[in-house]
Amino acid sequence: MAVSTDIEIRAFDAPLGAEVIGLDLGVPLSDEAFARIHRAHLDHHVLVFRDQRITPEQHIAFSRRFGPLQIHVLRQFQLAGYPEMLIVSNIKENGQPIGLGDAGHFWHSDLSYKEQPSLGSLLHAQELPAEGGDTLFSNVHRVWEELPATLRKRIEGLRAEHTYLARYAELQQRNPWRPNLTAEQVAEVKPVVQPVVRTHPETGRKALFVSEHFTTRIVDLPEDESADLLRELFTYIPRSEYVYRHQWRDHDLVFWDNRSVQHLAAGCPDHLRRKLYRTTVEGDTPF
Ligand code: SIN
DSSP states (O other), X not given: OOOGGGOEEEEOSSSSOEEEESOOTTSOOOHHHHHHHHHHHHHHSEEXXXXXXXXXXXXXXXXXXXXXXXXXXXXXXXXXXXXXXXXXXXXXXXXXXXXXXXXXXSOBOTTTTSSSOEEEEEEEEEEOOSSOOOEEEEEHHHHHHHSOHHHHHHHTTOEEEEOTTTTHHHHHHHOTTSOOOOHHHHHHTOOEEEESEEEOTTTOOEEEOXXXXXXXXXXXXXXXXHHHHHHHHHTTTTOGGGEEEEOOOTTOEEEEETTTEEEEEOOOOTTSOOEEEEEEEEOOOOO
C-alpha cells in the first residue's frame, strides 16, 4: 500500500496545479496519504494523478474520502449502475449521445447552481482524442486578489443568481442532442443566490464566484448595471496569468477544487472520440 512518504507533490510552473507522483488510486488511501493529498489539494487547487488504471468503484471510493457525492441532474448521462458517475463524452452510439458532450463549454465552477455546490470534481480519462480536448483551469483566488481595488470594493458583499438553466436553451440550439428537461429536473435546479466573492471554508482565501455559464444577474443591482459588471468580471477569468491548461494523457485523473478554480473544456473536433468519467463531491454553502 502506498504511504505518504512515497508520495511526491510536484507543483507545475503555472498559476495553479501539481502532479501527484507515487500514488495508486486503486488502493485504499491510508489516513496519512489522505492528509497529504487533502493538503496538496488546498495548496495547489488542481491535482493530476497520471496513469490511473482504476475502475469506477475505485474512482468513487477515492472521491468519497472527500465527502458525499452528488448526482447530476442529467440522469440520462449516468454510467449504468453508478448514479454518482457522470459520463462526459461527445460519443454517440446508435445515434444517441452516451454522455454530456458539451460539459464545460463556458467557464464555470461545478454545480454553483446548487445551494451546496461541488467542493471538488474528479475527472478520469477513458478515451482521448488525438487532437484537442484540453481542460483549462483559472485560479479565481488570484483573479479576486488582483482585481483593481475599486472593482474589489464595488463587488464585495454583492450577491448573484446562479441557475443551471442560464444557457441551457443556447447550448441546446448548438447541440440538439441535449435532452429537454422534465418538470422534475427543472424543479431540482431552482435558481439560487450566491455571494459574488466567496471565502474558501478551509483556507479562508477569497475567490471570485460568478461564472459565464451559470450566473444570470447580480441581484443587488439594476439589470443593465448587473449585466455590464458581470461582463467586465468575466474578462478577468481567462487571462493567461491565471490559467493552467491541462493536456490530457491516457488514464489521467484530475481532481480540482471548485472553491478555488473555474474551468473550461476547450473542445475537440467532432469526429474524434472523447470520453471521461466525473464524480463531484458536495461542498458547503458558500459565504
Ligand atoms: C466539466 O466541465 O466538468 C468537463 C470538463 C472537460 O470535459 O474537460
